[in-house]
Amino acid sequence: MKRRKQNTFIFWLFLSPVLFAFVVVIVIPFFLGIFYSFTNWSSSARADSVLTFIGLKNFYRIFRDPSFLYSFLITIIYTFLNVISINVVALVLAVVVTTKLKLRNLYRVGFFIPNLIGGLVLGYVWQFIFNNAIPAIGKAIPLLAGFANANNLILGKVDSSIVALVLVGTWQYAGYIMMIYIAAIEGVPESLIEAATIDGANSFQRFTSITIPMVAQAFTITTFLTLVQSFKQFDINVSLTAGGPSTMFMGKPIFGTELLSLNIYNTAFVANNLAEGQAKAVIFFIVLVIVSIIQVTVNKKKEVEM
Amino acid sequence: MKRILAVAIIMVALIGSVFATGNKEKAPAKGVTITLMQNKPEIDGMLKTYAKVWNSETGNTVIIKSIGGSSSVTLGQQLKADYAAGSMPDIFVIAGKQDYKEWAGIILDLSGEKWVKDTSVAFKNNGKVYGFPVAIEGWGLAYNADLLKKAGIDPATLNNYEAYKAAFAKLDSMKTQLGIDSVVSMAAGPQMGWVTADHNFNSLLANGLPYGDMTVVNQLLNGQVDKKRLSEYADWVGLLFKYADKKILTTGNYDAQVGAFASQKAVFLHQGNWVDPNLKAAKATFKMGFAPHGSMHTTTDGIFVAAPSYYVINSKSKNIAAAKQFLNDMVYTSQGQDFMVTKADMIPAFSNIKLNPSGQLSKSVQKWSKEGKIYSWDQYYFTGDFRSLTLAPIYNQFANGSINEAKFIELMTKAFESLKK
Numbered sequence: 183m184k185r186r187k188q189n190t191f192i193f194w195l196f197l198s199p200v201l202f203a204f205v206v207v208i209v210i211p212f213f214l215g216i217f218y219s220f221t222n223w224s225s226s227a228r229a230d231s232v233l234t235f236i237g238l239k240n241f242y243r244i245f246r247d248p249s250f251l252y253s254f255l256i257t258i259i260y261t262f263l264n265v266i267s268i269n270v271v272a273l274v275l276a277v278v279v280t281t282k283l284k285l286r287n288l289y290r291v292g293f294f295i296p297n298l299i300g301g302l303v304l305g306y307v308w309q310f311i312f313n314n315a316i317p318a319i320g321k322a323i324p325l326l327a328g329f330a331n332a333n334n335l336i337l338g339k340v341d342s343s344i345v346a347l348v349l350v351g352t353w354q355y356a357g358y359i360m361m362i363y364i365a366a367i368e369g370v371p372e373s374l375i376e377a378a379t380i381d382g383a384n385s386f387q388r389f390t391s392i393t394i395p396m397v398a399q400a401f402t403i404t405t406f407l408t409l410v411q412s413f414k415q416f417d418i419n420v421s422l423t424a425g426g427p428s429t430m431f432m433g434k435p436i437f438g439t440e441l442l443s444l445n446i447y448n449t450a451f452v453a454n455n456l457a458e459g460q461a462k463a464v465i466f467f468i469v470l471v472i473v474s475i476i477q478v479t480v481n482k483k484k485e486v487e488m
Numbered sequence: 489m490k491r492i493l494a495v496a497i498i499m500v501a502l503i504g505s506v507f508a509t510g511n512k513e514k515a516p517a518k519g520v521t522i523t524l525m526q527n528k529p530e531i532d533g534m535l536k537t538y539a540k541v542w543n544s545e546t547g548n549t550v551i552i553k554s555i556g557g558s559s560s561v562t563l564g565q566q567l568k569a570d571y572a573a574g575s576m577p578d579i580f581v582i583a584g585k586q587d588y589k590e591w592a593g594i595i596l597d598l599s600g601e602k603w604v605k606d607t608s609v610a611f612k613n614n615g616k617v618y619g620f621p622v623a624i625e626g627w628g629l630a631y632n633a634d635l636l637k638k639a640g641i642d643p644a645t646l647n648n649y650e651a652y653k654a655a656f657a658k659l660d661s662m663k664t665q666l667g668i669d670s671v672v673s674m675a676a677g678p679q680m681g682w683v684t685a686d687h688n689f690n691s692l693l694a695n696g697l698p699y700g701d702m703t704v705v706n707q708l709l710n711g712q713v714d715k716k717r718l719s720e721y722a723d724w725v726g727l728l729f730k731y732a733d734k735k736i737l738t739t740g741n742y743d744a745q746v747g748a749f750a751s752q753k754a755v756f757l758h759q760g761n762w763v764d765p766n767l768k769a770a771k772a773t774f775k776m777g778f779a780p781h782g783s784m785h786t787t788t789d790g791i792f793v794a795a796p797s798y799y800v801i802n803s804k805s806k807n808i809a810a811a812k813q814f815l816n817d818m819v820y821t822s823q824g825q826d827f828m829v830t831k832a833d834m835i836p837a838f839s840n841i842k843l844n845p846s847g848q849l850s851k852s853v854q855k856w857s858k859e860g861k862i863y864s865w866d867q868y869y870f871t872g873d874f875r876s877l878t879l880a881p882i883y884n885q886f887a888n889g890s891i892n893e894a895k896f897i898e899l900m901t902k903a904f905e906s907l908k909k
Contacts, residue, residue, distance in 0.1 A: 225568040227593030249877070313739045332734035338888060426678020427738065427888050428881030435881040435899055437678065451565045453873035454590065 219461040224454065240461035248432040250462060253445035256344070257413060260441060263348045264412040269404055271356040276363030277389070290364070294357035301354065305421025308350045312336045312422075340438035343423050347439060350418050355411060359404045366400035367393060402481035409477055413470055416443035442466055519547035520807045522814065525570075525577040527556040527563040527797065528622075530765060531832040538827035542817060548810045553577065564872075567591070578805040579814065581622065581797045584868030588613060588800075595619075596803040601812065603819045606838045611798040619798025620815045623834035626853035626862070627687055627760030628778035628791030635659075635666055635755045635774075643779050647789045649724055652782035656731045659755055666755070670733035673754035675745040676887035677738055681880030683745075683758060684887075686867045688728070689879060690792055691783035692721040693866040705866045711908030713901045717784075722897045724783040728758065729887050737887050746770075764833060764847025777852040780861075790861035793853055795837050878903050 222236050244250050275293050279286045296304065316336065320329030328334050336342045370393055378388050419425070425437035425444055440448065446466065450459030526535070532554035539550045555563045563581060570576055582588055588595065588611065599617045604610060611619025631643050639662055641655050659671045676684045693704050707714060729737060733754065736744050749757035750770035757763070761778075778791050801811045818824035819838050829836050829843035835850050835857075836843065845851065856862060867875065882903065886896045 224590075225572045226590040227571065227595075228590060231593065309739075309741075313735065313744075317735065332738070333889075335735060335739050338738045424678040426881075426884055427890075428678070428884040429890070430885075435878070435885060435903075437877075437881055448877060451562070451568075452876050453871070454564070455873070456568070 215460050216464055218457055219464045221457055223457040223460070225456050226454075236457075240458045241465070244458060244462050244465065248434045249436040249440065250445055250449075252431040252436055253440050253442045256439065257415075257442045260344060260347060260415070261409060261412040263344070264351045264415075265405060265408045267348050267352045268355050268359055268408045268412075269401075271352050272359035272404065273363055275356060275360045276367055277393075279360070280364055280367045290360075293360055296354050297358040299354070301417030302421045304350060304354055305418045308346070308353075308418075309337065309422050312346055337423060338427060340427055340429050343427065343439045347415070347418060347422060347441075350422055351412065351415060354418065355408065359408060362400050362404050362407075363397065366397035370396045398481070398485045402478060402485060405477055405481055406474060410470065410474060413473070414443055415441050416447070419444045420447075519543075519549060520810050521549040521551065522579065522805070522807045522810050523551045523553065523577040524579040524799075524814070525553045525555060525563065525566065526581045526622075526799075527554070529554045529556055530762075531834070534827055534831040537831070538818075538823065541823045541827075542814065545821070545823070546810075546813065546817070548807075548813070550810075550814055564590075576802050576804065578802050578807055578811045579799050580802065582611070582619060582800050583797050584611070584865075585613070586868055586871050588618065591800070594803050596801040596805075596808065598801065598812075602816055603838060606819065606840045608839075609795040609837050611795070611800075619795075619800050621795030621837035622797045622799060623795065623828070623832075624793060624837045624853065624857065625760050625762060625796045625835070626778065626791050626793035626856065627758075628780050628856075629672075629782075630749065630757040630759060630763070630776055630849055631779050632749070632752060632755050633775035633777060635668070635752065638666060639755075643777065646779040646782065648787045649720065649727070649782045649785050652724075653727060656727060660731055667752065668755060669748065669753045670736075671731035671754065672728055672756040672758065673745050673748040674728050674732035674737055674758045675740050675742070676729065676883050677740055678880075678884060679741055680745070681876050681883070684725075684883035685875040685879040687760070687792075688725065688758065688883070689870075689875065690865055690867045691724065691781045692718065693869075694792060694863045695781055695783045696786065696788040697863065699862060699864050701864070702866070702869075705869050708904045709869065709907055711905045713904050718900060719897055720785055721783045722893050722900070724781070725883070725886065725896070726893050727782075732887075738884075761835070761847060761849040761853045764845075764849050767849075768847070776848050778849065778856065788863070790863050791853065791856045792865055793857045793862040794865040796865075874903075874907070878906075 219240055220235055220237060222231075222234050224231060275289075279289050279293070283289065299307075313335065317330045317332075320326045320331070332338075336346050374392050374396070375388055378392055383391065419439070419441045423439045425440035425448070427438050428435055429438035430436070437444075437448075442462075443466075446459050446462045449462060450456045453459075524535075524539075532552065535552050535554070539552050543549050555561060555566045564587070567576070567580060576594065580591075582591065582595075592613075595618050597616050597618060598604070598610075598620065601617070601620075603620065604617050607621055609621045609624065610617045611621070629646070631646070633643060636643055639659055641658065645651050646655060656671050659666065659668070663669075674683070693708070694701070697704065704714065704717065733740075733748060736748055746757065746759060746763050746766050747770065748754040749759075749763075750767050750772040752772075752774065756779075767776075780788050780791055782788075799815060801808060801815075805811060818828060819840065825836070825841050825843055828834055829841060829845055833845045833847055833850065835845055835854055844854065879900070882891075882896065882899045885891045885899075886893070891899070
């Protein structure tokens with residue numbers, strides 16, 4: 183009896199630092215944020231500013247804001263492309279580095295390293311590649327001369343800028359997802375593969391009928407991670423395109439590649455509407471939770487129970 | 489039981505150490521400590537050196553915090569975070585009316601200070617002085633005098649649209665001869681909205697008007713657009729964009745823009761005298777100066793000169809006297825003047841200071857301002873929201889070529905009309 187009491191005490195004691203940090207930096211700001219989204223909060227000393235409760239006015243405004251609606255749309259497109267791109271690339275890399283390849287450990291490390299570089303730095307590096315390196319290549323190789331034309335700059339048009347964002351997002355994140363796939367692929371029992379080989383299945387059949395269903399559990403987690411990561415994309419967005427180039431939407435000029443996080447940031451800190459930004463963040467949170475729950479439920483159904 | 493005790497003690501010690509660090513910074517026995525937060529990282533080192541000098545002179549300590557210079561955080565954001573955390577600096581920087589509004593509740597009235605009579609560019613609101621001008625800055629169109637001479641163009645003639653149009657066409661036809669890539673180094677990319685929607689935009693607001701004349705600003709804030717003025721301005725923007733290097737124009741950053749001018753790949757640069765240190769670092773030794781903007785068909789003989797930012801004192805500060813003394817000493821002690829002009833290479837905003845900065849463009853600004861040929865900076869009467877999130881995308885589309893000049897005028901007109909309350 184005494185022993186159990188001691189254990190409980192130790193349990194909470196060890197948990198307390200984490201719990202403390204979690205409550206202070208996540209739980210309290212979260213509820214405070216929801217509260218602020220119903221007020222005119224500005225976090226500054228305006229002459230006649232008193233924190234007042236303004237009900238749903240912030241929410242009313244943001245759903246009439248073309249830039250927010252556009253960001254929503256573009257974020258969904260970006261997320262869709264990014265999730266597919268990251269997962270396909272990661273799975274291919276994982277399959278490649280789990281074969282009996284020479285130097286495969288070196289490849290694993292190589293593919294993973296971009297994930298260790300901060301997104302801001304990555305963005306600036308790739309901005310240089312898109313703006314300077316690729317046109318320079320275009321100048322040097324006659325076949326690729328189109329890239330040297332200033333009208334064809336990859337970051338100069340909205341569509342290709344989105345593709346650039348997906349490319350850099352994949353480059354950064356595919357290595358990490360690859361690690362999860364490697365663990366899953368290596369967990370597939372050797373006996374199943376052997377049995378299938380004896381039954382005459384070729385390597386493609388073995389991959390689609392055994393490996394894929396067996397790694398379905400990994401799909402749940404990787405899709406979830408990539409989905410959330412893409413939805414929340416901020417650092418690459420800010421450093422690579424900074425929201426540009428701009429375009430028209432609902433008759434208003436707006437930034438063409440401004441993903442939701444960047445839109446919230448701009449609302450809060452450029453437009454100085456902290457409360458409105460907070461309201462956008464609340465909507466962002468709700469949408470992300472709903473999408474994630476749907477995704478996890480759907481994926482769970484496809485998993486194979488061992 | 490002993491083990492639990494040991495663990496508990498370690499925990500307490502750990503948590504204690506986390507909180508203890510916050511209280512260690514005790515002020516030295518002599519004097520008080522004030523905090524200054526500013527937004528010019530390029531003068532951070534000089535300011536800290538001066539802070540040490542000031543400390544040995546007065547016994548008071550000043551902690552310098554420099555924010556900015558990257559896209560990660562701006563001064564405005566940092567101030568908001570600090571305000572929410574209850575640790576506002578004693579002295580901080582505002583850029584103009586919109587910033588003033590944001591902090592009006594805690595900005596101290598400085599009308600009674602000694603330096604007020606020695607400057608004409610202090611920040612005032614309703615007749616009261618609130619802001620200490622950090623420096624004087626100016627921009628026009630910076631030109632490479634050597635290249636202009638080679639092309640046979642006299643920079644003194646560049647002061648209206650027609651003159652620029654002819655000069656740009658001539659320079660463009662002499663590209664290989666002069667070894668240039670483009671005539672103007674202009675940037676309108678997504679990260680460069682401040683060049684178009686702040687600096688260039690000011691041509692529409694202030695060019696050709698008496699210093700401090702607010703008629704155009706007030707009209708636009710009321711949603712009234714002077715069609716002729718706007719269309720002449722649009723011609724000017726179109727001209728700059730037409731003769732700019734398209735790569736720098738649409739996707740280039742500050743380094744690319746200034747770099748093209750420094751390496752003599754462009755004859756003109758659309759920036760202000762703050763590029764002097766960058767040009768010095770790039771070892772650009774050619775002769776240069778500022779020419780007026782050609783945003784109008786009539787001659788506008790002057791460049792845009794004002795104080796870009798102001799030190800203000802936090803009225804809730806416990807050390808107001810020390811903060812006031814710090815600002816005063818910058819103007820009236822030789823060490824302070826040495827810091828502002830010689831070390832930080834800024835143009836002093838105070839008439840009692842006789843030192844001169846070394847940069848060529850700074851000297852050019854001084855020359856224009858001594859001749860009284862200056863126009864004001866009015867862009868800060870418009871919100872950051874309006875400039876960065878409404879106007880900047882319009883310029884960007886015009887630069888990309890996705891809209892033409894007529895559409896540019898239409899969108900600008902619509903944007904101003906939306907300001908009407």
